[in-house]
Amino acid sequence: MKVSSVLCMKGGNGDTSYAANSILQHKTIMLTMPITEEAITSLYFNLNPCPASLKIADLGCSSGPNTLLVVSQLIKKICKIRRKTNKISSPEIQIYLNDLPGNDFNSVFKSLSSFNEGMRNEVGSDLFGNCFFNGVPGSFYDRLFPINSLHFVHSSYSLMWLSQVPDGIGGNKGNICCSRRSPKCVVKAYFKQFQKDFSVFLKCRSVELVAGGYMVLTIFGRKIVDPSCLIWELLGNTLQDMVSEGLIKEEKLHSFNVPLYTPSLDELKSIIENDGTFQIHRLETSSVNWNFNDNIISNSFLSNGTNKYEDEYDDDGYNLAKCMRSVAEPIILNHFGEEMIEKVFYRYKEKISDYMAKHTAKFINVSVTLSKRKRC
Template sequence: MTKPIMKAAITDFLPTAGTTIPASFAIADLGCSCGPNTLFVVSDIISIIIDLCNATKHELPEFQVFLNDLPENDFNTLFSSFLPTFQAKLSEQMKSKYGALATLSCFFNGVPGSYYGRLFAQESLHFVHSSYCLMWRSQVPQGLEGNKGNIYIARSSPASVIRAFYEQFQRDFSTFLDCRGQELVVGGRMVLTILGRRSDDPSSDECCHHVNLLATVLNEMVSEGLIEEEKMDSFNIPYYTPSPKEVRWEVQKQGSFSVDSLEVSKVDWSVFDTSFDPNVVLKDREYGMTMCMRATAEPLLVGHFGGEVIDEVFKRYRAHLADHMSKQKTLFINVIVSLKKIT
């Protein structure tokens, strides 16, 4: 869904560099994690630029690729397990398109640190990408004492709690835009995919239900004495799923970027039931979604409740999820925004 948007952003950018494409093209993927997905994106970006250079008879630039995540990310796994295979495939693609003598200069760097701060030198980047990261906040908002029984925004959350989550999003996203505004060259592009919502209501089920199912499980375990009530009441997820209006407003307010495009897409939860390998069949339709939730939530849960309850939490989560998915269609809503650096 985002690939055509990336292609349009890169195609629109390159002529602004003048008659010559930059000799070195700098790409950053923010929140890269430690799996191969980030390299799929990098491959798409490089392929788009290669095709554009070929069509316009420009010399191919060198590529500088920056892969960013928090210091806890295992960059060694990314570089040792996936990068060698990726580089070999990219080299093969180059030779198949442009002949046996074609070469590609591509240099990879790991950049540990929070993207809610400066990561790169002034005006050193040409293209920034981030996917499924910017719904995560830099910290749990202050003032959530009234959110008893919830771990995020819910129908029962008071207005002060909803406001606290929203204001934390405003601070974080504005800071993110400030930092990237300093790091991108004028005319540089940024494509961001954020888990969000269509509704103006922050407590809408379309953005909250997968999280609130987890709250249901934790409350169930509190009632059975498996989790302390005080721990439950003090646990909130540093998260916010913005609407397109909220994203546009922060971009306009901050002022470093213009909005090239702002789109909303839908992904059915059941997409996690399919595998790229047709020989692999998942046991049931809620398994993939449960594992997706566990991959993101487990570190937060372990840090707050301890590791001994985790297996039980996700065993119950899977059961609740199966019941929910049997009754209604469930969707993830993505907000995809393409931005141009203007000042």
């Protein structure tokens, strides 16, 4: 599988699109927003003098209501700082939105005019100033920006995706990623690929960030030693059931592997320290419940004062299955064909609902705040 050509969230605004089903990602962004705001505050006060143009990149921006959520919160925080410190001059803000070329950038661009108007109305034209947006298609495992050009980098729920399916995982038959049944050599191969990719990511960003520039990264991770990923393991079990029923050929399943690894705090810390370019300011975990109604939804997912998702659906398994479908459908479609999509996700929904009826489960987020070291 050529990851860069098939790995993207489902575009558009339809019922199964990422834009309509990214509520869990939204909650993670809002849950970790205090960390992001703390970092942009530190950056703002450490930039001396404040640059005429503040450059911010969001890596793995995707499309839908989450795409500009971080940007809006950062702009509001900067405006709040300026109001509090009575700073008159407003730096221009350049926003770089990055994702793989298959991302639905058109939907993002169509929303920019209303976004700018909304921000001016909310914070005031005198504080908002000029804000310029740039789409940057490409892999963040490559160089994306000129040397010493960025002041702030943000990424949420993107860096668990690997640049490729790891080598040496032929013994992982019946599994689609790291699972409790995976041989140790397969788990080691997945970690080795993550270690390589994240190291490359750090090297690329260390060239692109100015000295003292900040990064806030939130990754779908784990707290425990076991690196299996339950939500994807359930999808693997669904596909295995379909093999048993003769709906999918066994060799077709055996050749399907998801390029995803959920790192732990210790693994991230080790890779960052080995790189040596960045100082760690915060490194912590948080969690979001699988259960849809156990989570708080912020205003950007409200419609006329009500939760439109709660009004439409009362089946948590259905909500979560639709969320996962908006992420997984492009790679499932590429490997198994369009005729299997409805069959796969109908069974997957049943699998998730059954698990949630018996267990309480959470997604674990690993967040880290870094700044580029200033060389003497």
